[in-house]
Amino acid sequence: MELTDTDASPSLTNRILNGIIKCEEVLVSLLLTAMILLACYQIGLRWFTSGGLPWIDPLLRYLVLWSGLLGAVLATAKDNHIALDAIGYLLQRKLKLWVHLLTDGFCVIVSVFLFRATLLFLSSEIEYGGSSLFGLDSWLWFLIFPIAFGMILLHFSIDAVTTVWSLLQGPQPDKQ
Amino acid sequence: MIVKLIAILFALIGTPLFIVIGALALISFHSVDIDPSVVIIEMTRLSDTPLLISLPLFIFAGTMLSESGAPERILKISRLFLGWLPGGLAVIALLVCAVFTAFTGASGVTIFALGGLLLPAMLKDGYSERFSMGLITSSGSLGLLFPPSLPLILFGVIAETRIDHLFLAGIIPGFLMLILLCVYAFRSGVVHTREELADQHPLQILKETVWELPLPFIIIIGIYGGFLVAGEAAAVTALYVLIVEVFIYRDIKLRQIPEIMGKSMTLFGGILLILAVSMASTNYLIDQEIPSKIFTFINTYIDSKYTFLLLLNVFLLIVGSILDIFSALVLVVPLILPIAAGYDVNPIHLGIIFLTNLQIGYCTPPVGLNLFLASYRFKRPIFELYRASLPFLGLLLITLVLITYFPWLSLALVEWFG
Amino acid sequence: LAKPKHMFKIASLAPEGSVWVNSFKEFAAEVTEKTNGEVGFRIYPGGIMGDDKAMYRKLRVGQLHGGGFTMTGISEIVDDFRVMAIPFLFQSYEEMDKARKQLQPMFKERFAEKGLHLVAMTEVGFIYTFSNRPRVTIADLQAAKTWAPTDDPLTSAFLNNLKISPIALTIPDVLSSLQTGLIDTAFNSLYGSIILQWYTKAPFVTDAPYGYAYGAFIMNAKAIAKLSDVYLAVIEETADKYFSELIQKTRKSNEESRAVLISQGVKFIPTTPEELATLEQYRDQTIEQVRGKAFSEEIYQTLDQTLTELRSGKDGVN
Ligand code: NA
Ligand code: NA
Numbered sequence: 058m059e060l061t062d063t064d065a066s067p068s069l070t071n072r073i074l075n076g077i078i079k080c081e082e083v084l085v086s087l088l089l090t091a092m093i094l095l096a097c098y099q100i101g102l103r104w105f106t107s108g109g110l111p112w113i114d115p116l117l118r119y120l121v122l123w124s125g126l127l128g129a130v131l132a133t134a135k136d137n138h139i140a141l142d143a144i145g146y147l148l149q150r151k152l153k154l155w156v157h158l159l160t161d162g163f164c165v166i167v168s169v170f171l172f173r174a175t176l177l178f179l180s181s182e183i184e185y186g187g188s189s190l191f192g193l194d195s196w197l198w199f200l201i202f203p204i205a206f207g208m209i210l211l212h213f214s215i216d217a218v219t220t221v222w223s224l225l226q227g228p229q230p231d232k233q
Numbered sequence: 234m235i236v237k238l239i240a241i242l243f244a245l246i247g248t249p250l251f252i253v254i255g256a257l258a259l260i261s262f263h264s265v266d267i268d269p270s271v272v273i274i275e276m277t278r279l280s281d282t283p284l285l286i287s288l289p290l291f292i293f294a295g296t297m298l299s300e301s302g303a304p305e306r307i308l309k310i311s312r313l314f315l316g317w318l319p320g321g322l323a324v325i326a327l328l329v330c331a332v333f334t335a336f337t338g339a340s341g342v343t344i345f346a347l348g349g350l351l352l353p354a355m356l357k358d359g360y361s362e363r364f365s366m367g368l369i370t371s372s373g374s375l376g377l378l379f380p381p382s383l384p385l386i387l388f389g390v391i392a393e394t395r396i397d398h399l400f401l402a403g404i405i406p407g408f409l410m411l412i413l414l415c416v417y418a419f420r421s422g423v424v425h426t427r428e429e430l431a432d433q434h435p436l437q438i439l440k441e442t443v444w445e446l447p448l449p450f451i452i453i454i455g456i457y458g459g460f461l462v463a464g465e466a467a468a469v470t471a472l473y474v475l476i477v478e479v480f481i482y483r484d485i486k487l488r489q490i491p492e493i494m495g496k497s498m499t500l501f502g503g504i505l506l507i508l509a510v511s512m513a514s515t516n517y518l519i520d521q522e523i524p525s526k527i528f529t530f531i532n533t534y535i536d537s538k539y540t541f542l543l544l545l546n547v548f549l550l551i552v553g554s555i556l557d558i559f560s561a562l563v564l565v566v567p568l569i570l571p572i573a574a575g576y577d578v579n580p581i582h583l584g585i586i587f588l589t590n591l592q593i594g595y596c597t598p599p600v601g602l603n604l605f606l607a608s609y610r611f612k613r614p615i616f617e618l619y620r621a622s623l624p625f626l627g628l629l630l631i632t633l634v635l636i637t638y639f640p641w642l643s644l645a646l647v648e649w650f651g
Numbered sequence: 652l653a654k655p656k657h658m659f660k661i662a663s664l665a666p667e668g669s670v671w672v673n674s675f676k677e678f679a680a681e682v683t684e685k686t687n688g689e690v691g692f693r694i695y696p697g698g699i700m701g702d703d704k705a706m707y708r709k710l711r712v713g714q715l716h717g718g719g720f721t722m723t724g725i726s727e728i729v730d731d732f733r734v735m736a737i738p739f740l741f742q743s744y745e746e747m748d749k750a751r752k753q754l755q756p757m758f759k760e761r762f763a764e765k766g767l768h769l770v771a772m773t774e775v776g777f778i779y780t781f782s783n784r785p786r787v788t789i790a791d792l793q794a795a796k797t798w799a800p801t802d803d804p805l806t807s808a809f810l811n812n813l814k815i816s817p818i819a820l821t822i823p824d825v826l827s828s829l830q831t832g833l834i835d836t837a838f839n840s841l842y843g844s845i846i847l848q849w850y851t852k853a854p855f856v857t858d859a860p861y862g863y864a865y866g867a868f869i870m871n872a873k874a875i876a877k878l879s880d881v882y883l884a885v886i887e888e889t890a891d892k893y894f895s896e897l898i899q900k901t902r903k904s905n906e907e908s909r910a911v912l913i914s915q916g917v918k919f920i921p922t923t924p925e926e927l928a929t930l931e932q933y934r935d936q937t938i939e940q941v942r943g944k945a946f947s948e949e950i951y952q953t954l955d956q957t958l959t960e961l962r963s964g965k966d967g968v969n
Contacts, residue, residue: 082495089293089494092286093475096468100461103796103818111807114283114819117464122280124289128502129251131495138249139503139560160248167256170269174259177712178273185711185765187727198280202273268712277708278701283821395827459832462824519699520660520714 074134074215081131081208088124092117115190119198126205133212154224161217168210175203236260250560251506258513265521272513279509283464284390288504290467291381293497294474295337299346300493301484303445307332308350310442313435322358323418326351327372331411334376336448344373344606352611364421367621368414370607371629374595375410377558377588378403381452381467384558384591387504388584389463391566395581396463397456401646402581406589409642410632417628444477457650504559511563524571531572538576542637545569546590553594554601561591585643589636593629596622655683655691657878659870662700662709663719669846670900671719671773672696675868678893685885690878703727710767710871717870719773723803725867729761731950738809738862739927739934741777744902746961747863753957757950758867768875770868770886771894776840776905777860781853783835785920789813789929795836798825804945809937822847829853840864841908842901850917858919859927868894 099113132138179196186195237260244253258272279285298304311325318324329351334343348369355365377384380400389396451470455461461469478485485493518524535541552561566587573583595603598619608615636642661679665671672694679692700706700715703724709715726733735754741747751772762769786792792815799806799817810817818834828834829852837849838861844850868890875883913919942951 082491085498086491086494089289089498093290093293093468093471096286096290096465097472100465100469104460109816109818111817111819115802117286118280118283121286121289124498125279125285125502125505128289128498128500129506130502131499132503132506133249135499137499137503138251139507139557140247140249141244141555156246160243160246163243163248163256164252167252167259170259171255171272174269174272177268178270178277181270181708181711185707185728199277202276267714270712271709271714274705274708274712274714275701278705281702281704281821283824393823395823397827397831456831462820462828462831462833516700519695522693 070215070219078131078134081127081134085124085127085131088120088127092120092124095120112190119190123201126201130205130208130212133209136216154220158217158220158224161213161220164213165210165217168206168213172203172206172210175206179203251503251510254507254514254564255510258510258517261514261517265517267520271516272510275513275516276509278512279505282390283462284386284396285505286464287381287386287396287467288383288390289498289501290464290471291336291383291386292501293494294467294471295342295383296493296497296500297471297474297478297485298445299333299337299342300489301478302482303478303484304329304333304346304350306442306445308347308354309433309438310446313438318419320415320418320421322355323360323364323368323421324415326355326368327375327411327414327418330369330372331376331379331407332449334374335379335382343376344369344603344610348373348607348610360421363617363621366607366611366613366618367623367625368418370603370618370622371596371625372414373603373606374558374592375414376407377592378407378410378585380449380456381463381470382588384562384588385584386463387508387559387562388566388587391508391563392570392580392584394584398581398647399584400456400463401650402585402643403588404646405642406585406632406636409635410589410629413628413632414625417624444481448473507560508563511560511567514564515567518568524568527568528572528575532575538578539638541573541576542578542586545573545586546633546637549587549590550594550597553591554597554599555594557602558591558595561594562587579640579644581647582640582643586633586637589629589633593626593633596626596629656689657882658691658693659716659874660693660695660714661717661719661868661870662695662706662715664698664702664721665696665719666846667696669696670842670897670904674893674897674900675719678889681893682886682889685889686882690882690886710869713871713874715871716874717770717868719866719868721775721866722864723800725869727802728765729758729767731761731946732758732867733803733805734946734950734954735865736805736862737934737938738806739860739930740958741860741863746958747774749961750954750957754950754954757953761950762867762869763872766872768870768872770870771890772898773866773868773894774898774901775843775864775866776901778838778840778862778864779844780857780861781837781839781844781849782855782857783829783853785855785857785918786836787857787920787922788926792836796832796834798828798834798837805937805941808941808945809933812933812936812940825849826852838862840905841912842904845908845911850912850915854915854917856912856917856919857922859922 095113096117099109099117102109179199179202182196182199183194186199189195189198237257240253240256240260243256244250255272259269262269262271307329308325311329312322315321315325315328326347330343330347333347337343337346351369352365355368356362376382380403382403385399385403386396388394389399448470451473452466455466455469456463475490479487479490531541535544549561549565552565556564569587570580570583574580595601598604604615604618604622607613608618611618661675663672663675675692675694679694683691695715700709700718703718703720704727706715706718706720707725707728710718722733722736726736735741735747735750741750755769755772758772759769780786780792782795786795792813795815797810797815797817798820799810800819800822807817818828820828820834825834825837826848829837829849835853837853839847839849841856844853850856875886878886909919938951942948
């Protein structure tokens, strides 16, 4: 998002985007809080009552997956992914936007295929997965994959659109 | 092949690495006619990795600590105890950076949170600017070998080695590095005057930090006393830090929590995603039996374990100065692990070698991350930082040689307590 | 060295160099030889393809064509397969062999219903209680910090009846947890306790097997369907030869392991008939609770009948 300042992009898109980010933040906060409390509760049970609840550990492992993948969505929304940037420092703003558009396009294409892979996985899991924690079908626990990769695709697409918008706006004064 | 090269080119122009690795995995499986859902199946294995939970929880604890007043308090108490030493402030800087990196994992945090406090203090004490900047830059990743360092945990997750053993293994090599740098700092010999502390009674300072001092002990006593496994120690640490910083010190307001949690999970999400896609790309390599083919190839040219380790170090230094530590680990560990096993390298020792190399990679010119961060933080040209960190880099390389060729430095404590 | 026309990729949790992997390699070599190199196997040992669940998923989408599964893992797919894991059930290898022979056709059907082909059953062996001090009585066990594998309804129900709340950990976490004292009691075969080094931290073994652990070599039925009947027969025959031999080898390893464990200072603590009788009551209570749920009524009846016949000596009449 670093390249698209507030004035250059349509404010409605921006408001929606910020709204989505807020929601995602609240959601991961809830999951993280649940993780901390459940794990500590389990320790307490073991220390003071000589045994824990058998469902807590598997639930925690699913929570790690859910919170991590939602965190990854958040990282996409905030343009905060681990990346090499060997030539980014060298480029002019205008050229940077074009490079950004190129990488965005690539991200969108790859995300489409990753999203498709999650759907293929899900359909196979629905058919053969069997049941998992709390007797729920295992595909329900893995529903986070299509959700997260779908959201990642969405964020990359929004970013690509915003970049196109910035390019169409023409030259802007460099704000640093 | 051409498609794969294009994907790698995209990495160089700043495409998120997970997209590049994910693309490589998808293309690879497609080329051998394997269903793309295997990529996601590999990711589901993350839900069977009990060690993983320590990552988000320690990341959260580390983020809380760096957003709070903890850096100032830790610095203050260190000055109380070590301020009288010749070169005392330099030693303090090294120790504080080590402790702070061990808890926050990412070196950027250390340079940003502590650099701003340490540099002016050192300059005021009469250290040269070059020495001070070099020291802070190169100790920005010091402490990666001490528990509960995130990269150490991540190595354990990927290599499926015991984290409690890795924690033990890092201690002697970590101290070796610290001591060597401290000796260098002693030789710089500036005596500190202790003036800033004059207005505060030592007991007052001790009282101020009393809630943060137990943190390392929660982890050590918790794990080695048999009260907690690594993941649980992380949960207790997270809850403890949350309570201390929000309700006791009140450095952080309750309404700031969602934002800090969001920040922590953003960092964790980035790491998890890289881990997830690289599990998929690794699975392709395993499917095609590539690690064993590489081993057979290397083995025809290199017989000796020591030559192998030398080449490994060179390779890892290069990788460490190009990639960030998390992607370097997830990409390289699965590939090297079976090969190293062929040369009879203990996986715990291998882990310490990896971490030492990647740590040094952080401050290796031309592209070590710490150099860029310090250049940004101190607003100095990057070339000045190259020069400043050179003597420290030399010392770190000496420890690397010792750590590589004396495995017992890493394994003694493991054998003693394991 | 021509590439085999049919290449089957097989994964297993068993480590490289263990009896299971070695036997599989011998089996694979003979099949390849007998089919003039047309049928080949590639093995991925040591869990590098993931645990039972991941292996099963990969089997489904065709990355793998088969796998050596553990009973706990594959029973989530074919629940009848866990019936032989009822605790304190078998008293001898003879009973096991008889039960396996009797049940295998039914297991084969159940697997076939799920599109899987059961090639052979494998054995881990009798499972013993390993602890940091002698634990023979139920009170001893209740006072222990006991490990149990995750997701096994049979074990959970049994321990629940004994009023033991187990600590669920995955296998890689067990050794470190035994060492730090997070748990002090775990279950394993004698050979398994050596491979995983558990005995070093839990050197007291209650000398009455808790139960029986086993597994299966399973292939995707679709993958096999492409083979000619001749080749299929070669696989079946060779499997019969090597996998019944494997069972004997596993038993030999377990017996040798007893000697190794004793030489390492592990103490085998005898139990009393009274304790065993009580544990068997709990077992019966557990069976009543889980029959028709954790496994089908039909499979349990067959097993029960087989054992009753064998024990009352009617076996010879048939
Ligand atoms: Na892996
Ligand atoms: Na680096």
